[in-house]
Amino acid sequence: MSKAGKLMKGFSxxxxxxxxxxxxxxxxxxxxxxAGPPLGPMLGQHGLNIASFCKEFNERTKSVKEGIxxxxxxxxxxxxxxxxxxxxxxxxFYLKQAAGIQRGAMQPGHQVCGxxxxxxxxxxxxxxxxDPTMECLSLEDICKKLIGIAHSCGIEIVNNIDPxxxxxxxEKRNEIIAQEKKELQxxxxxxxxxxx
Numbered sequence: 001m002s003k004a005g006k007l008m009k010g011f012s013x014x015x016x017x018x019x020x021x022x023x024x025x026x027x028x029x030x031x032x033x034x035a036g037p038p039l040g041p042m043l044g045q046h047g048l049n050i051a052s053f054c055k056e057f058n059e060r061t062k063s064v065k066e067g068i069x070x071x072x073x074x075x076x077x078x079x080x081x082x083x084x085x086x087x088x089x090x091x092x093f094y095l096k097q098a099a100g101i102q103r104g105a106m107q108p109g110h111q112v113c114g115x116x117x118x119x120x121x122x123x124x125x126x127x128x129x130x131d132p133t134m135e136c137l138s139l140e141d142i143c144k145k146l147i148g149i150a151h152s153c154g155i156e157i158v159n160n161i162d163p164x165x166x167x168x169x170x171e172k173r174n175e176i177i178a179q180e181k182k183e184l185q186x187x188x189x190x191x192x193x194x195x196x
Contacts, residue, residue: 022046024074027090030064033057046076053082060086069093087131091149094124100170105154106180113154113173115161121146 024042033039033054043050061070071087096102099114125142128134134142150157 022076027069030061031066108154
């Protein structure tokens with residue numbers, strides 16, 4: 001056997017098995033991790049202690065307003081220990097909060113459901129820059145990403161907003177949302193009648 005062959009034979013004995021598929025990606029409301037579905041079964045299938053995970057998550061997120069969705073990344077080790085990385089809330093959450101709306105447009109690109117200023121966009125970008133996934137991006141690149149996300153939600157970015165005009169806009173928008181909900185309900189009822 002050649003020298004290189006003997007060397008390779010020695011290496012093969014030292015290689016550790018790599019465990020794939022032991023990552024969990026989920027959004028958990030701040031301070032509200034509970035053992036029930038959907039979180040409990042997700043953690044249970046990886047063999048984690050659900051009660052201690054929920055306690056640790058709730059403890060780590062007690063400084064955040066309760067109920068805010070937090071993207072959480074969990075890496076499960078072979079010995080059933082884990083590492084947990086909690087990100088800032090999703091960009092859509094911040095954009096909707098800044099626009100003062102609960103939901104995005106049903107037809108983004110054709111409807112405007114809310115407006116934010118460039119200053120709002122910049123402040124959101126500064127917050128999102130602390131996320132591990134955004135650390136390598138410049139503030140300008142994060143702003144560009146946020147503009148795309150805002151557009152996909154139906155949020156318009158403007159230089160400034162007149163509060164009185166915006167309040168009128170939101171009131172009209174609420175009427176449109178009520179009409180859309182009514183139409184959706186009628187479609188659901190019609191579909192149920194067809195399948196019955």
